[in-house]
Amino acid sequence: MDFWTRPGLLALVLNLLGAVAVGWSLLRTHTEDRPVWVLVVALASVAAWALRAVLGFAGWRRAALALSLVAAITGALVAPATDGLAIVPAAVAVLYLIGDPERPVQLGGAVAAACAALVAVGAVPFGSPVAAVLGEMAGIVLAAFAGLSRRQFRTTEEQAALLRERDLEMREEAARVAIARDLHDVLAHSLGGLVIQLDAVDALLEAGDNAAARDRVVVARGLAADGLAEARRAVAALRDPERSAVEATVTSTDLRAALDDLVAAHRTLGGTADLHVTGAPRSLGSGQATAVQRALQEALSNARKHAAGAPVEARLDWQTERVLLTVSSPLVAPPAAADPNAVADTDTPTRAAGLATSGGGHGLEGMRERFAALPLGGSVVTACDDGRFTVTAEARLA
Structure with a gap:
């Protein structure tokens, strides 16, 4: 059973607001000292982040996976050159990949490791401080742990949903058994007695003993009335089992x-x-x-x-x-x-x-x-x- 559910509207809005905020910050803090390609790659990472949120909300999982990989790689590569701003879409992508129970956790782990390595590679041409580079790597690590926590939470939800479904199936099966059992009890007693009485009526009518046959019909009518009353009690108990349990x-x-x-x-x-x-x-x-x-x-x-x-x-x-x-x-x-x-x-x-x-x-x-x-x-x-x-x-x- 596929327990994957589309992200909610709130998650979509938060992702889009975050992407807009990071993109605006990139534009405002970009200086002439930085190559234009850094800004282009960083904005591409932000755009992949935003588009991934939209496609994930729409249910296009494969496209969302591809955009997550783009956001992670491009964001990690230019994170040192953007004073750490581009690490945000990379970290969000890592969290998304690891936190999805439907995807192998090894995939998310490999992407997180690749992002950490790309941060170090991207810092070399710009001479970024070691402390800043370590902080950006730490952001990737924190995103990985957050993804693991989210994955565990979703897995627990899936198991709880399975237990609820199995419990519902067992309750439905128990209800069916109870219905069959009560119907059998009522029918076996009432209809079985009616068969005996009607057989006797048939034999008495063939023998010409109408008075005795009428007595048997009266008894059969009583059996039918008793059976109907029992059937009503059984149906009432099945319709409201909690009330029956506290009688x-x-x-x-x-x-x-x-x-x-x-x-x-x-x-x-x-x-x-x-x-x-x-x-x-x-x-x-x-x-x-x-x-x-x-x-x-x-x-x-x-x-x-x-x-x-x-x-x-x-x-x-x-x-x-x-x-x-x-x-x-x-x-x-x-x-x-x-x-x-x-x-x-x-x-x-x-x-x-x-x-x-x-x-x-x-x-x-x-x-x-x-x-x-x-x-x-x-x-x-x-x-x-x-x-x-x-x-x-x-x-x-x-």
Whole structure:
């Protein structure tokens, strides 16, 4: 990435004012004792300085580089013959060349060394005092150090800009992941439940049981309303994450009620589930409570998709430094039990297979990301043992 930026208008104005001041001083202090060529070379150096500033402001970098070299060489050569006035455009050119991070620092260093040597060469024909020559060389050295300082400052700015850009990219990526995770949580629960209810409605209508089908439609409508409300809450949290981060804590009673609602919804959809709570409940941060709630929601959704009708055991264990949610279910659905009220449906295996493959495999991944992002940390572990699939989610407490 090219971090070079054109010089600002203020820099252009200051350079032009400096060039005018030095050029005027050269004209006023020129005497008949000095050759005309000295004045011409000195003014050429000043003109190259001014034109370099203009072209640099316009973005013509190559032309600005060439004019900087002209200003440095001509200015250093006649600096002793102009009582040091011509050293100004030479010093400015050295500062410009060394201070540009986009150019090799060796280039600026070589130009500075050449300028110092030209000052000494230019002093020989005019018998300039040694102290004056050393002062002019010192001006070149100071310009070189100023260029190094400017280069370091610009390099630091570039690194800071890179860090800001990477931080912005990471924030955008985190936002995309959060959106995907929340959408998955809402859709997997709500739409998955709707699929089950609509399948049941279809089967009941084929069997002619309109009353039972209407009851299923009412349940489906409730699921759709709940899903819409959850989607709105997720969108609100994404639109104003700072406000969501400072929301009041969630009491253990409210958390238990939310978990019980999820278990009740699972039962409504034809599943079997029990929730057991052990330990001393306590309030949680909104992020922690949401993570626990979403974990149970995802685990129940997975049980309906992959082992429909199988009993699910959920346990919420409150400990001193953490809260553990463990959800366990069989790996496969049990054989259909004889139920006089059940509706025969030859399409059930096909529908179940379609539901099982509808999640995209992102639920557990999103669950791990959600717990890992908690302020105090957390983790999610899955295991298959003795024909059961177990999800254990841990949220660390203060």
